[in-house]
Amino acid sequence: MKRIALFLLFAFLPVSVLAGSENWSFVQSVGGLAVDTPSHGAFGWVLPVRADVSGLVAVTAKPTTLNSALICERTDAAIEGRNIYITIVSALAHPNTSSRCPPATLGEMPAGKYSIFYRGPSETPVRLGEVSIGL
DSSP: OHHHHHHHHHHHHHHHHHOEEOOHHHHHHTTOOEEOOOEEETTEEEEOEEOBTTSOOOSSSOOOOOOSSEEEEEEEEEEETTEEEEEEEEEEOOTTOOSBOOOEEEESOOSEEEEEEEOOTTSOOEEEEEEEEOO
């Protein structure tokens, strides 16, 4: 019985280690990431994100990693002054989910130009560009 439990632990370890907030090298390995023009809706500003954790779609880079067991659970956003930091969060695949990343919810914020960065865990942010909010 202990051998079966140990086997199952090691069999699923690589996939579970990949789930969570992803670093920039992971994002690049699955095809990159780009942001589109923000839009305003019922819950404030939303920042569309083009990214897919499956490794089947080239967004800004050629994918080098395939992930059939991961989905993009959400796109986190943190606003600090005139900077917006986004991070994609992956999870193990389950029914009715997608490998495509959803937009980042920004909420209500002052009009202006904002720099967009990708910020993975414990790494220096990578500048992605600039967007205008409410201009």
